Amino acid sequence: MAGHNGLGGSGRRAPRAWLYGGSRNGFGAADDSGGLVPHIRRVAMLSVHTSPLDQPGTGDAGGMNVYIVELSRQLAALGIEVEIFTRATSGALAPTAELAPGVLVRHIDAGPYEGLSKEELPAQLCAFTHGVMQIWAGERPGYFDLVHSHYWLSGHVGWLAAERWGVPLVHAMHTMAKVKNAALATGDTPEPAARVIGETQIVQAADRLIANTAEEAAELVRHYDADPRRTAVVHPGVNLERFRPGDGRAAARARLGLPPDAFIPLFAGRIQPLKAPDILLHAVRELLDADPSLRSRLLVPIVGGPSGTGLARPERMQKLAARLGLADLALFRPPVAQAELADWYRAASVLVMPSYSESFGLVAAEAQACGTPVIAAAVGGLPVVVRDRDTGFLIDGHDPADYARALRRFADRPGLSERLGAAAARHARGFGWDATAADTLAVYRAAAEARRFARAGAGLGSV
Structure with missing residues (x-):
């Protein structure tokens, strides 16, 4: 079935970024209708609990780390600078590290470097947010055009940062407490109520939500009352240069x-x-x-x-x-x-x-x-x-x-x-990161365009 695997009847992959409750691509095609496409120059990418520099497969490092690394690299290839904010886990880490040309990792001091579990990190979100704001204060006005947060911990920092900077917040859940709790493995620990509350707040605050699949978008709507018009589906990708059949x-x-x-x-x-x-x-x-x-x-x-x-x-x-x-x-x-x-x-x-x-x-x-x-x-x-x-x-x-x-x-x-x-x-071969980045950029522009229209409407309302 075409909807099951993301392929159209011709066998070619259909456009992958679309609003869950909207039209084919969900973005109004501002560039096709003659309107101005919002220009995204620099994105603040937030990953509080795990660094994109960590080795995937251990600790809290996994698919999300790969996602952030590959997406950031591809966004940089499209001419968008990305600064990734993550918690410092060692005093030996430099304040900044270049992940790739156009991609900078910033290590934020928030709590003790070692020994903090993911469950203990909510208590450090104020310190992390303070570190992010300090860096922003040292830059010129309008330095960031958008905040993209990953996982609910980052979403709360992103919510405050986006409000302070007056820019859109795009959030990716990656996993959801209600979904995980509904399918717990034997002996596993349920996600706490605080996470459920936090996720619910982020869903309401974000300008756009990015879901990996249509099923995830439906779960956001069903479990968290997400607005389908603000929920976009963008499949993650694969580094097709590294992962290929090779010599067999x-x-x-x-x-x-x-x-x-x-x-x-x-x-x-x-x-x-x-x-x-x-x-x-x-x-x-x-x-x-x-x-x-x-x-x-x-x-x-x-x-x-x-x-x-x-x-x-x-x-x-x-x-x-x-x-x-x-x-x-x-x-x-x-x-x-x-x-x-x-x-x-x-x-x-x-x-x-x-x-x-x-x-x-x-x-x-x-x-x-x-x-x-x-x-x-x-x-x-x-x-x-x-x-x-x-x-x-x-x-x-x-x-x-x-x-x-x-x-x-x-x-x-x-x-x-x-x-x-x-x-x-x-x-x-239909899951390249270049397509993921292009689709994500479309989501960014849609979020920026919606915020611009909202401001314009607010201005007219005050006349």
């Missing part, structure tokens, strides 16, 4: 020292109940119980570090593997740089992503761009990223037996990985 599976396995003929289901991501790597291990146990002969050619890499509630029991997955009799098959590796991560994707027979909640699923998109099919939970944005039975398989629910059946398809038919992987690589 055999070469990637040789570089990583993996057996050339093994069946390798891969998990890559943060090790926490939300991401459900335990389901993969339980599924492998069921697979072996059904066919013990697979053991001689099976290897299960788990690439990533503890995060979130997983930090409380960092050895949980290793202990589970031992308890299930899989200690000799499970290969635990810490987070790796993206160039090496691409090799892990290429080396895998299939990526397994049994998450309880995903706003989009960048890991699945990256793996597919490398030519690797995906077995994923049919949650959040994953049905947009993974085309069921074409680039992989979507699983309803989190029963390990269902994942074991999907794994058995690949184990029994080695050619399936190649066939679905080729389709996956083609599908992923």
Whole structure:
């Protein structure tokens, strides 16, 4: 179905930035109708709780870090300067760091450098906001044209900054407390009421909300009473230069020292109940119980570090593997740089992503761009990223037996990985960050145009 995967009937990708409750692109096409398009020169990008310079896959660093880095780089390529404000986590950090030409990272002192969990950060938002305002006060008037905040903590800083500077606020939730709480993994901790209240306030305050998928936009409307006319859908992207099939599976396995003929289901991501790597291990146990002969050619890499509630029991997955009799098959590796991560994707027979909640699923998109099919939970944005039975398989629910059946398809038919992987690589080519940046810029301009009209209307009303 065309609406399911974002493709029109011709097979070409349809325009991806559109207002959830509006027209095709939702922006009034001011440039097509002869009106002036608002000029965005410099954006303040806010990421309080995690730095774009952190290694994805551990701590609180994950898909959002990748999102901010790649989006900022592409915006800079379009001629827009981006300054990213994030909390300093070490006294050794320089006040500023250049991420890329046109992209500056500013480290803000707010609370102790180390030992603060994400749950403790709300108490530091005043200090963080003060640091942002101090930097702004040292610049000329009108220095920033727009604020783009990421995650609810940043949204509160962005709300105050945008009001003080008289510029639009564009906010991206990335995850939502009400959505996460509705699909908690066993043993996971619910998001607190304070976050729910904070998110509700940001939804009402933002000039525009950016959702990764139409499903996420619908959740914003359903759970937070978001205005559909101010909610835009922009799919995240994939770095298609880094994540590509390259020289193939055999070469990637040789570089990583993996057996050339093994069946390798891969998990890559943060090790926490939300991401459900335990389901993969339980599924492998069921697979072996059904066919013990697979053991001689099976290897299960788990690439990533503890995060979130997983930090409380960092050895949980290793202990589970031992308890299930899989200690000799499970290969635990810490987070790796993206160039090496691409090799892990290429080396895998299939990526397994049994998450309880995903706003989009960048890991699945990256793996597919490398030519690797995906077995994923049919949650959040994953049905947009993974085309069921074409680039992989979507699983309803989190029963390990269902994942074991999907794994058995690949184990029994080695050619399936190649066939679905080729389709996956083609599908992923529609998710370039250049398109994401162009669509995001359209959202920025729409927010600026709406604010300009509102000011003009207020002026007429006072006459």
